[in-house]
Amino acid sequence: MTQAEEKDRRGSFTAAGMKRGVRAALALTLGLMPFGLVVGMTADAQGLSLLETLLMSGLVFAGTSQVMALGLWTEPAPILAAALTCLVINLRMAPMGVALGPVLDRLHGIRLWGSLALLVDNAFALMVAEMRAGRRDAGFLVGASMVMWVNWMLMCGTGHVFASAIRLPPGHPVFFASLAALMSVLVPIWRGASDLLPWVAAGMLALLAHGVLGLGAPWPVLLGALGGGAIGAARDLRAAR
Template identity: 35%
Template sequence: MRDPATPTTAAAAHAARAASWRAGMKAGVPYAIAGSALSISFGVLAREAGFSAVAAIVMSAIVFAGSAQFTVVSIIAAGGGFGAAVSAAALMNSRFLPMGIALGPSLAGGRWSRAAQGQTVVDASWAMANQGEGRFDRWFLFGATSVQYVSWVGGTVIGALGGSVIGDPDRLGLDAVYPAFFLALLVSELRDRRSRGVALAGSVIALALVPIAPAGVPVLAASAAAIIGLRPGPEPAAVLPVTDGAEDGR
């Protein structure tokens, strides 16, 4: 008879998922704090570009992607059309294509279930949930993203509704948060020679295209380096057993 105190396999699996979720939430807190400062800046700038407070908040709740949202706001503020803004934002988010390809095998369920789970992918969560060798801890990813989502939408609410009190985001140094955020992600991913090679290749591609290509195109082209980095590495050399000489006839 099974000991009632002994957890079942299902209970153990549930406990492991809960532990991963909590670990992800804890790891996501620093990024959530940085994201809230950035989203406050977005809320202020969106209002200055002519967005209503509701439109800015709904955009953060649905899009949940800083680069795409700032791209849309900057194009609209410069007098660009809605179509151009949406196209540029889509290109900015093109980095999620190779990220999704890498994550896909680690997600459970059918096609639509995996698609729903994929909506939780953001840069910091994806990087931290990466366990190497093509494996991701999806529950860690979900936990890390959950706190960032709350802080992103909450920061937008503050910026959109309290912009007149906050004033110029640059005055508070919020303009420096975004590049510092991605630099921290890059440094954390430079674990080995392949990672450094992919980062260098992507940087060279993007820097070469920035002066001549439309906004978003450099990101799309640089993502090709990430796809190349998904190729499996060389198989490790087989380790032959050591014998004492008698076993191989010597």
């Protein structure tokens, strides 16, 4: 094994990795555009200014959390309820960080915290595919995430600016964008039939929480994620033995 291969195996952060991440993220970024437009239009409808919308989008950088928080938005703003909702939904980021441990554990300072600050579902999925291919360059994660962040800011801002000109009725097909963007995350991390059990279990738990128990957002998402993750972890441990 060459020195370069050994460095990549242990984990690294290179400009070449960032460029590869940028290229890999472009296709997924196109799919995220309608999602950003929806968030921008929703923010305008709830009375947020363009500056407030951009600050929320740039600092939170989590579309599902933003949609949930905007759905709760009233005057005065329910800061505690919105913050709790975002916290519960974004708890899924914790196991994502753990899963990326082989890539992030050897990073320090701004490289580590910058990588974590930009972490989103789609970039995580692309990075998992990289790790399965034997590559552990954290630059790939940052490159992919940066492309998505820039696109997110542009689309949220555009949606807000042109919201009055493109008012859409509830139930319009474009509002499916948020669900479609989340579903696209599944493509690069699909490993075959062995993934069906945890994925189906996660979906069934979320449906049970919402349809049977009557729990509202964000609890179905959290229960589905934790249940599916636990089943997947048990499966992997059994296979490792």
